[in-house]
Amino acid sequence: MDTYERIGSALGALQNVPPTQRPILNLAYVGDTVYDLYVRTLLLCKSEAGAHELHLAAAKMVCAAGQARAFRRIEQLLTEEEAAIFHRGRNSHSASVPKNSSVADYRIATGLESLIGWLYLSGRDERLDELMGTALHES
Numbered sequence: 261m262d263t264y265e266r267i268g269s270a271l272g273a274l275q276n277v278p279p280t281q282r283p284i285l286n287l288a289y290v291g292d293t294v295y296d297l298y299v300r301t302l303l304l305c306k307s308e309a310g311a312h313e314l315h316l317a318a319a320k321m322v323c324a325a326g327q328a329r330a331f332r333r334i335e336q337l338l339t340e341e342e343a344a345i346f347h348r349g350r351n352s353h354s355a356s357v358p359k360n361s362s363v364a365d366y367r368i369a370t371g372l373e374s375l376i377g378w379l380y381l382s383g384r385d386e387r388l389d390e391l392m393g394t395a396l397h398e399s
Contacts (some may be wrong), residue, residue, distance in 0.1 A: 299384045
């Protein structure tokens with residue numbers, strides 16, 4: 261079994277439990293990685309920079325403030341169900357807040373990551389692409 265088959269098999273197993281029944285911070289955990297992958301892919305497509313410069317650019321986009329800016333670009337596009345997932349994530353209580361971000365930005369970022377994780381684990385790839393395209397459009 262190759263890597264893609266193993267990932268597909270794992271995703272199939274994950275889909276046995278609806279994402280809405282998973283702990284919200286688990287959705288944010290997955291969403292953080294998916295968001296990072298979208299950002300890094302976008303930067304690779306837009307730039308001929310080296311790895312270090314790409315890393316610095318990505319860090320500005322994936323930080324809490326960058327994610328809060330991205331969320332504001334898609335906020336009005338969310339369905340009721342998507343907004344509810346975002347609010348669950350935003351209102352969750354995480355153990356700490358990074359010292360270089362505001363509490364408000366960190367909470368918005370957690371909400372966005374929760375939404376992205378939920379979309380990804382729900383298999384709503386087209387909607388995920390649509391929202392991420394808009395969220396990262398001005399980046």
